[in-house]
Amino acid sequence: MIKFENVSKVYEGGFQAVKSLNFEIQKGELLVLIGPSGSGKSTTMKMINRINPHSSGRITINGKDITSYNVAELRRNIGYVIQQIGLFPHYTIEKNIAIVPQLKGWAEKDIKSRVKELLELVGLDPEIHATRYPKELSGGQQQRVGIARALASNPDIILMDEPFSALDPLTREQLQVELISLHKKLKKTIVFVTHDIDEALKMGDRIAIMKDGDILQLDTPEKLLHEPTHGFVEEFIGKHRITQNPDLMPVTEIMAETIVTSSPQKSPERAISLIRQRKITNLIIQDTDGRLLGIVSAYDLLKKMGTVKTIDEIMVPAEPYLLDTATAKDAIVLIDVAPFGMIPIVDKDHKLVGLVTRGSLLSALSSQWIETEEEDQDE
Amino acid sequence: MNNMNIWQQLVEQTQLRWGEVLEATFVHIQLVFFSMIIATVLAVTLGIVVTRVPWLKTIVLGGTGVLQTIPSLALLGFMIPIFGIGVYTAIAALFLYSLLPIMRNTYTGIKDVDQATIEAARGLGMTNMQILFKVELPLAIPVIMAGIRTAAVINVGNATLAAFIGAGGLGDFIFLGITRGIDGLILLGAIPATLLAIVIETFFSAVERWTTPKGLRK
Numbered sequence: 073m074i075k076f077e078n079v080s081k082v083y084e085g086g087f088q089a090v091k092s093l094n095f096e097i098q099k100g101e102l103l104v105l106i107g108p109s110g111s112g113k114s115t116t117m118k119m120i121n122r123i124n125p126h127s128s129g130r131i132t133i134n135g136k137d138i139t140s141y142n143v144a145e146l147r148r149n150i151g152y153v154i155q156q157i158g159l160f161p162h163y164t165i166e167k168n169i170a171i172v173p174q175l176k177g178w179a180e181k182d183i184k185s186r187v188k189e190l191l192e193l194v195g196l197d198p199e200i201h202a203t204r205y206p207k208e209l210s211g212g213q214q215q216r217v218g219i220a221r222a223l224a225s226n227p228d229i230i231l232m233d234e235p236f237s238a239l240d241p242l243t244r245e246q247l248q249v250e251l252i253s254l255h256k257k258l259k260k261t262i263v264f265v266t267h268d269i270d271e272a273l274k275m276g277d278r279i280a281i282m283k284d285g286d287i288l289q290l291d292t293p294e295k296l297l298h299e300p301t302h303g304f305v306e307e308f309i310g311k312h313r314i315t316q317n318p319d320l321m322p323v324t325e326i327m328a329e330t331i332v333t334s335s336p337q338k339s340p341e342r343a344i345s346l347i348r349q350r351k352i353t354n355l356i357i358q359d360t361d362g363r364l365l366g367i368v369s370a371y372d373l374l375k376k377m378g379t380v381k382t383i384d385e386i387m388v389p390a391e392p393y394l395l396d397t398a399t400a401k402d403a404i405v406l407i408d409v410a411p412f413g414m415i416p417i418v419d420k421d422h423k424l425v426g427l428v429t430r431g432s433l434l435s436a437l438s439s440q441w442i443e444t445e446e447e448d449q450d451e
Numbered sequence: 452m453n454n455m456n457i458w459q460q461l462v463e464q465t466q467l468r469w470g471e472v473l474e475a476t477f478v479h480i481q482l483v484f485f486s487m488i489i490a491t492v493l494a495v496t497l498g499i500v501v502t503r504v505p506w507l508k509t510i511v512l513g514g515t516g517v518l519q520t521i522p523s524l525a526l527l528g529f530m531i532p533i534f535g536i537g538v539y540t541a542i543a544a545l546f547l548y549s550l551l552p553i554m555r556n557t558y559t560g561i562k563d564v565d566q567a568t569i570e571a572a573r574g575l576g577m578t579n580m581q582i583l584f585k586v587e588l589p590l591a592i593p594v595i596m597a598g599i600r601t602a603a604v605i606n607v608g609n610a611t612l613a614a615f616i617g618a619g620g621l622g623d624f625i626f627l628g629i630t631r632g633i634d635g636l637i638l639l640g641a642i643p644a645t646l647l648a649i650v651i652e653t654f655f656s657a658v659e660r661w662t663t664p665k666g667l668r669k
Binding site for chain 2: 121144145146147148149152155156157158159160161162163164171172175205206207216218221231
């Protein structure tokens with residue numbers, strides 16, 4: 073629906089805000105543009121309604137070049153919501169919402185009924201709020217009016233520039249949910265700029281991650297989480313997001329760090345009592361410097377108790393083991409072939425830093441699963 | 452006559468010159484009124500132009516600032532070769548004095564309108580003219596009115612000097628009083644001029660309140 077072809081933006085003074093963008097926004101989708109400040113996300117959005125005219129390339133809406141429209145006409149057909157809300161302080165709520173229909177020359181009674189309809193749509197009571205002034209409303213209510221104003225003449229496209237970032241977390245949450253349901257109901261094409269990855273993952277049908285004026289990846293949230301194509305994307309999505317994907321989750325995040333260990337010189341009797349006391353089945357052996365030496369199983373201990381003096385005689389090599397730079401995926405693959413159902417994790421000096429067992433793996437993955445489930449229920 | 456105290460002088464002079472005082476007050480009001488009308492039209496226009504053409508700002512605001520520093524009497528003197536002696540010269544000088552406060556306030560009033568409001572207005576598809584008349588000016592009106600009020604009050608005071616160049620007004624009595632050494636006569640000019648200033652101040656304060664958009668009132 074909205075197509076960018078080799079679009080770039082160079083500001084006066086030579087700063088290149090946006091570099092040769094090529095992408096298309098589908099009809100009816102909610103596309104999130106996200107990136108750190110200075111990444112060009114707002115500029116990219118504001119090129120669509122020519123608030124920030126592009127320097128070169130071509131932007132088309134339904135195949136028609138945006139520069140071929142009268143600029144005021146173009147903007148009247150694109151809803152616009154900004155972070156600072158920008159309601160006219162000298163207009164009542166009613167008049168604020170009526171701005172675009174008025175500019176388009178609608179009949180007075182059509183405007184009246186449209187305003188009422190919109191106030192109800194965004195959850196404000198026309199009886200109470202229509203004749204009030206913006207300063208009499210809370211920030212959240214004002215942004216509801218801001219959204220109603222953008223929807224007023226029923227445009228197909230709505231641009232939203234960090235619309236909820238100035239609101240308190242509770243109101244933000246509420247408006248996010250309401251916008252999602254509005255979007256489902258009205259099927260508008262929405263371009264949504266944010267710097268908040270949680271908001272992006274929650275709202276976006278697709279997300280474009282931007283940096284230094286470039287789109288690094290434009291994909292569905294699921295794809296971004298599972299297959300980030302770029303180191304920065306991975307970093308930007310953040311550690312807590314990456315954990316949903318075992319490929320990217322460091323093994324150090326799922327390992328247990330308190331481990332029962334023993335020195336190799338322990339007598340089998342003492343080792344047995346330790347195992348019973350701590351209710352474990354295998355004992356990890358390390359030397360005085362903390363280096364991993366091997367494993368002694370309770371089974372072997374009981375069987376050979378009378379024949380050995382110290383447990384190092386029945387110790388077997390602790391294999392397989394993993395370096396602390398490995399991923400959770402490596403652990404999942406190895407756990408099946410690990411004879412004791414556990415994988416010691418060592419650092420580069422072969423010192424023991426943790427232990428992955430079936431139990432720790434299961435609890436790490438199931439907590440992820442529970443989190444995802446909760447998020448699904450939100451929607 | 453000089454044995455009388457100042458109040459007796461005032462009473463006597465008032466009885467003697469009552470008709471003249473009314474006439475002079477009327478002339479005084481005229482001087483202020485016409486200079487203010489011209490100044491307001493021009494200064495508001497210039498103020499708006501300056502907000503659109505940034506490089507003009509230093510020239511225009513600087514230029515009128517310089518005008519403001521010329522002593523009022525000297526300015527009246529400069530005007531004589533151009534407009535001759537009389538009312539026109541006085542109006543021209545008063546006009547020049549009123550430019551700066553009005554223009555500066557117009558400029559600030561418009562510049563101080565919240566940029567978010569302007570951006571929203573542009574984003575909604577308002578033309579520059581619509582933004583000026585529907586958003587910027589209505590929101591700047593209280594500040595512009597304050598400028599007009601300041602200019603008008605200064606103007607009432609400066610207009611007394613117009614008597615020096617034969618333009619009449621309440622200044623006539625003040626100078627007559629000074630030259631003749633009759634203090635009561637000075638008061639006869641000074642008191643109505645002061646009252647006039649107070650009335651104008653009150654009037655414009657009311658206008659200022661009245662023109663402030665309802666959504667902005669405290």
